[in-house]
Amino acid sequence: MYDRRVELLLDLEHGEGGLADRLYRQLSAAILGGRLRPGEPLPPSRELAAQLRVSRATVTLVYERLIAEGHCTARVGAGTFVSEDARRVPDGSRPSVWGRATGQVASATIARPAYDFRVGVPDAALFPSAAWRRQLTHELDAHLARGAHYGDAAGHTLLREGIAHHIGVARSVSAAPDDVVVTAGAIQAIDLLARVLLRPGDAVAVEEPGYPPVRQVFEAHGARVITMPVDEEGADPSALPPKTRLVYVTPSHQFPLGVVMSRSRRLTLLEWAARNRALVIEDDYDSEHRFRDRPLEPLHVLDADGVVAYVGTFSKSLVPALRIGYAIPPAGLVPALRRARELADGGGDPVAQGALGRLIASGEFAAHMRRARRTYRGRHRMLTEALGDDEHLRMIPSSAGLHVCAEVPSLPSGSARRIRDAAAVTGLALEVLDAYCAERPREGLVLGFGAIPAEHIPDGVRALRSVLRRVS
Ligand SMILES: Cc1ncc(COP(=O)(O)O)c(C=O)c1O
Numbered sequence: 001m002y003d004r005r006v007e008l009l010l011d012l013e014h015g016e017g018g019l020a021d022r023l024y025r026q027l028s029a030a031i032l033g034g035r036l037r038p039g040e041p042l043p044p045s046r047e048l049a050a051q052l053r054v055s056r057a058t059v060t061l062v063y064e065r066l067i068a069e070g071h072c073t074a075r076v077g078a079g080t081f082v083s084e085d086a087r088r089v090p091d092g093s094r095p096s097v098w099g100r101a102t103g104q105v106a107s108a109t110i111a112r113p114a115y116d117f118r119v120g121v122p123d124a125a126l127f128p129s130a131a132w133r134r135q136l137t138h139e140l141d142a143h144l145a146r147g148a149h150y151g152d153a154a155g156h157t158l159l160r161e162g163i164a165h166h167i168g169v170a171r172s173v174s175a176a177p178d179d180v181v182v183t184a185g186a187i188q189a190i191d192l193l194a195r196v197l198l199r200p201g202d203a204v205a206v207e208e209p210g211y212p213p214v215r216q217v218f219e220a221h222g223a224r225v226i227t228m229p230v231d232e233e234g235a236d237p238s239a240l241p242p243k244t245r246l247v248y249v250t251p252s253h254q255f256p257l258g259v260v261m262s263r264s265r266r267l268t269l270l271e272w273a274a275r276n277r278a279l280v281i282e283d284d285y286d287s288e289h290r291f292r293d294r295p296l297e298p299l300h301v302l303d304a305d306g307v308v309a310y311v312g313t314f315s316k317s318l319v320p321a322l323r324i325g326y327a328i329p330p331a332g333l334v335p336a337l338r339r340a341r342e343l344a345d346g347g348g349d350p351v352a353q354g355a356l357g358r359l360i361a362s363g364e365f366a367a368h369m370r371r372a373r374r375t376y377r378g379r380h381r382m383l384t385e386a387l388g389d390d391e392h393l394r395m396i397p398s399s400a401g402l403h404v405c406a407e408v409p410s411l412p413s414g415s416a417r418r419i420r421d422a423a424a425v426t427g428l429a430l431e432v433l434d435a436y437c438a439e440r441p442r443e444g445l446v447l448g449f450g451a452i453p454a455e456h457i458p459d460g461v462r463a464l465r466s467v468l469r470r471v472s
Contacts, residue, residue: 008036008043012052019054023062031071031086042072042080114427115460117447119256119403120286122316124451126372131364132355139354151350153342154334155182155326158357163312163326166360170288170369173300173310175328181337182326184348186285186313189327190214190248192340193309194221196333197279202245207235209436211255214248214283227439230254232396234261237269240276247273247280251299252287256436256446257405258398266299274305279330281309286316288369291377292399306330314356316402316450317369323348324356376402379449379457386461392468393445402450405433408443411472416443422467428460 008030015022030036042048045063049056063080066072072080154160160177167173183189198204200222206215208227218225226244228235235249247269251261261269273280282299300310313325329337341347359365384404388395393406408415416432423430433444452460 007051010052020058020061024065027062027066028071031082032088034088036082038082038084038086040082044079113429115456115463116451117430117460118451119431119446119448121448121451122319122402124319126375127319128364128368131359135355135358139358140351143351143354151347151353153347154338155180156350156353156357158361159353162357162360167312171284171298173298173328179328179334180326181334181341182324182353183341184323184345185315186283186311186325187213189311189325190281191217192337192344193281193327194218195340196336197246198223203241203243205240205244205247207249207254208439209256209433209442212436215438230257232259233265234259237265237272240272242276244278247278249280250283252284252295253398253400256433257396258401259396260296263296266302270299270303270307273307279309280307281311283311285313286401288317289373289376289402290400291380300328322352324353379454382454382457383449390465392472403446403448405446406444413443415471416445418471419445419467422471423464426463428463
């Protein structure tokens with residue numbers, strides 16, 4: 001129940017008729033429109049009369065009329081309440097210049113599956129809750145003591161320092177705090193770069209298969225999206241048209257295949273971008289979770305010409321709900337990107353950003369990452385070993401991130417979707433490779449291991465194998 005002491009906003013200055021008529025119309029409209037909900041109390045007549053500077057008799061008269069017409073009921077000693085069966089005008093009856101079909105978004109609520117191989121979901125149980133709460137409280141106190149102003153649109157200083165330190169240590173990316181623009185996740189970093197750089201009709205290259213929201217962001221900016229094929233050496237830049245303005249890649253752990261872009265392709269891409277004055281967006285979304293070989297350096301480290309915008313996120317290292325990511329654009333783009341963020345949303349939540357800066361500075365984030373990497377390494381090993389010897393699956397080798405990908409070469413076309421649907425019936429959630437293909441369909445499965453506890457993996461794999469046997 002909402003707090004009844006909040007003043008109801010009523011306008012008695014305008015409209016036809018006397019005060020009582022106007023008050024009646026305002027209150028009945030609030031009930032019919034749903035601003036006052038069934039069961040909610042009306043303000044006591046004395047309080048409302050004082051608030052509106054009208055006589056109490058006027059308010060009492062209006063309440064009696066609302067009761068007589070069934071909008072409200074009176075409860076002795078308790079006051080006047082909106083009737084439980086008060087009729088509401090259906091939402092859709094309001095006209096809209098946008099029509100009714102816009103803004104449809106798929107539901108984000110997914111029931112918790114028994115075997116949770118969903119992609120891109122980190123383990124909520126690993127989140128360093130106690131440390132986070134402590135840092136959040138410190139930062140909130142500091143924020144209020146400073147006067148609770150808007151934050152710096154490029155991000156809280158403590159967090160920019162923390163990010164510069166973290167990517168220096170974990171990813172060998174050398175950046176000063178002033179080179180960092182904090183964003184609402186990697187997706188906003190990519191959106192802001194697109195805003196700053198693209199004009200409608202510009203060509204933008206993405207990986208195929210790839211991360212669909214990124215393609216959609218570029219399309220929303222009016223770009224002409226072209227694709228680069230991905231093989232075991234990562235995205236292949238050899239056929240990029242010279243007029244391409246922007247190239248988006250995930251070189252350290254290709255999404256969704258998981259392959260690493262070879263050094264020779266990295267050098268080819270950088271050399272091509274410098275020659276064609278294009279920007280390369282390097283999305284390094286989950287490669288802090290690396291389990292075996294020493295990583296190849298990020299493109300950013302190899303970039304001698306200032307063509308790479310490095311993008312990272314805390315969605316996989318902590319939780320996606322934080323909505324904190326970052327971009328390290330080429331130096332000349334920092335002011336434009338900062339301004340774009342300022343215009344987009346004012347720079348986000350300075351308290352959460354400061355708390356994360358403190359978490360990094362205290363060493364608690366690094367400790368969390370060590371723990372998380374150990375946990376995910378174990379799950380990665382279990383899953384790849386268990387799936388590796390299945391006759392129907394051809395695992396695509398990968399040694400980082402929170403998901404693995406397997407092709408199903410021996411099965412007929414359409415099998416992956418049938419496997420996914422049959423698995424869902426048994427409570428097993430996984431994704432199909434095809435969901436990430438925009439132009440050339442591919443048969444395969446993508447399995448996340450961020451959310452599934454290690455002890456569930458053997459049973460989950462057994463359940464998957466029995467589905468594979470049934471579908472093949
Ligand atoms: C390739 C890729 N980039 C970025 C992200 C994360 O985006 P954000 O930081 O906006 O949550 C994801 C999430 O699944 C992803 O798969």
